[in-house]
Amino acid sequence: MNLEAEALTGGFAQPVFNAQDIFRMVMDGMARPGTLKQVAVDIDPPAPLGRAAGALALTLCDQDTPVWLSAGIARSAVPGWLAFHTGAPQTREKAEARFAFGEVGLALSSFGLFATGSQEYPDRSATLVLEISNLETGSPLTLTGPGIAGSTVVRPQGLPESFLRLWAENRTLFPRGIDVVLAAGSDFLCLPRTTKITVKEN
Amino acid sequence: MIPDVSQDNGLATYNFAYLDEQTKRMIRRAILKAIAIPGYQVPFASREMPMPYGWGTGGVQVTAAILGPDDVLKVIDQGADDTTNAVSIRAFFQKVANVAVTTRTVDATIIQTRHRIPEEKLSAGQVLVYQVPIPEPLRFLEPRETETRKMHALEEYGLMHVKLYEDIARNGHIATTYAYPVKVHRRYVMDPSPTPKFDNPKMHMSPALQLFGAGREKRIYAVPPFTDVVSLDFEDHPFAIQHFDKPCALCGADHVYLDEVILDDKGGRMFVCSDTDYCEDRRAHGHAGEMLAKEAAE
Numbered sequence: 001m002n003l004e005a006e007a008l009t010g011g012f013a014q015p016v017f018n019a020q021d022i023f024r025m026v027m028d029g030m031a032r033p034g035t036l037k038q039v040a041v042d043i044d045p046p047a048p049l050g051r052a053a054g055a056l057a058l059t060l061c062d063q064d065t066p067v068w069l070s071a072g073i074a075r076s077a078v079p080g081w082l083a084f085h086t087g088a089p090q091t092r093e094k095a096e097a098r099f100a101f102g103e104v105g106l107a108l109s110s111f112g113l114f115a116t117g118s119q120e121y122p123d124r125s126a127t128l129v130l131e132i133s134n135l136e137t138g139s140p141l142t143l144t145g146p147g148i149a150g151s152t153v154v155r156p157q158g159l160p161e162s163f164l165r166l167w168a169e170n171r172t173l174f175p176r177g178i179d180v181v182l183a184a185g186s187d188f189l190c191l192p193r194t195t196k197i198t199v200k201e202n
Numbered sequence: 203m204i205p206d207v208s209q210d211n212g213l214a215t216y217n218f219a220y221l222d223e224q225t226k227r228m229i230r231r232a233i234l235k236a237i238a239i240p241g242y243q244v245p246f247a248s249r250e251m252p253m254p255y256g257w258g259t260g261g262v263q264v265t266a267a268i269l270g271p272d273d274v275l276k277v278i279d280q281g282a283d284d285t286t287n288a289v290s291i292r293a294f295f296q297k298v299a300n301v302a303v304t305t306r307t308v309d310a311t312i313i314q315t316r317h318r319i320p321e322e323k324l325s326a327g328q329v330l331v332y333q334v335p336i337p338e339p340l341r342f343l344e345p346r347e348t349e350t351r352k353m354h355a356l357e358e359y360g361l362m363h364v365k366l367y368e369d370i371a372r373n374g375h376i377a378t379t380y381a382y383p384v385k386v387h388r389r390y391v392m393d394p395s396p397t398p399k400f401d402n403p404k405m406h407m408s409p410a411l412q413l414f415g416a417g418r419e420k421r422i423y424a425v426p427p428f429t430d431v432v433s434l435d436f437e438d439h440p441f442a443i444q445h446f447d448k449p450c451a452l453c454g455a456d457h458v459y460l461d462e463v464i465l466d467d468k469g470g471r472m473f474v475c476s477d478t479d480y481c482e483d484r485r486a487h488g489h490a491g492e493m494l495a496k497e498a499a500e
Contacts, residue, residue, distance in 0.1 A: 024270060030426075031237050031427055062227050063224075065231070120355045123232070123239060146426045148428060149427075
């Protein structure tokens with residue numbers, strides 16, 4: 001399929017109900033960090049955007065939300081697909097982005113350039129959707145914080161090397177900070193800025 | 203399951219759940235940030251709703267943005283399912299979303315509430331949506347939004363403690379009985395909406411997600427499940443909930459919030475559960491309070 005045709009297909013078949021379905025998953029995911037969610041809605045975003053990341057974009061992005069795309073995604077058919085299905089403007093300035101999408105293996109040196117909001121308006125911050133290889137076979141990480149009864153364990157595989165250090169820095173900014181969604185194919189889990197991540201010791 | 207949305211009568215209808223999709227996305231984004239920053243009031247572009255401000259337009263917009271065809275909706279007003287506000291909001295969502303409704307707390311997936319938290323313990327699959335008139339807990343102490351925003355930014359809540367202290371200085375105890383301020387996740391001081399302080403402990407570590415919508419004031423805030431919610435107090439004047447001398451006159455329930463009902467002009471009165479569903483359920487299970495037992499004996 002050529003780029004143009006790829007951009008026009010693969011959106012929600014039932015925009016109203018599909019978006020509601022995905023939103024409830026994201027809302028529940030944010031309210032219960034670390035819970036594994038699976039997108040069953042049949043959409044087909046162009047590679048390298050996974051189904052879960054694509055569904056999130058269709059559900060939450062529109063003309064009011066500048067979107068930042070990592071280099072690998074920006075080179076693909078995704079910019080056209082996003083433009084056609086959501087109308088979201090795309091920006092190269094991380095600071096302007098409300099949503100940011102990163103492909104598998106993205107080298108992440110800092111969260112700092114993404115908007116973290118201000119002390120008065122911490123909600124004016126970016127949500128980073130990070131595609132990784134999978135969410136089930138990595139080394140175990142323990143999550144604690146609001147939304148989690150006691151603690152929970154997640155096993156993301158292929159997190160950027162610097163992720164845990166960046167996340168610890170992100171937490172010190174509270175109430176400012178960015179929120180992260182880890183996506184792998186149809187699966188995703190949410191990490192709001194309040195969640196504390198520690199390496200699980202056996 | 204996705205309902206059939208084909209229009210066979212040829213007439214245009216409202217979008218599902220009344221709001222247009224762009225409005226829903228805007229509200230949904232605000233809800234996600236509200237959950238990520240527990241207790242912080244997220245500004246949102248509140249819409250005109252087909253009901254006046256003060257009737258729960260904030261709660262209605264939050265409910266409309268999260269509601270799906272599989273949800274079961276319960277609406278309560280001061281604990282009751284059958285008062286004007288509750289009945290009309292329930293009818294509204296039946297009309298614009300064709301959603302299943304219930305009065306039973308345990309059957310509901312979304313509970314929109316005005317000023318009460320159900321007596322029945324909520325579970326993980328449920329979302330409680332509060333209608334909030336004035337979301338800013340510091341508003342009556344400091345009228346300027348610029349100032350209260352700065353106070354939240356700097357975590358400067360001394361004024362609120364002064365207010366509670368003045369309560370003690372004047373009355374000997376903290377005389378605030380509803381909209382009793384709480385601190386969420388050890389950071390933001392939050393107005394739990396005008397619920398009686400009796401309900402404050404239910405917010406702490408609740409398994410259900412709690413969302414707050416203020417339509418006129420254009421704010422959304424949230425308390426995620428299993429989050430610390432602590433009522434403000436002093437070491438020598440600890441927070442305490444209301445206690446009632448007598449159990450419910452109809453169902454005999456103890457440890458519930460009671461409403462006073464005046465019976466005649468000679469000082470006759472009764473105290474009954476404010477949560478009508480809880481009271482009816484108990485009576486159906488054979489519990490009888492003082493009044494009911496007397497009636498049965500006659």
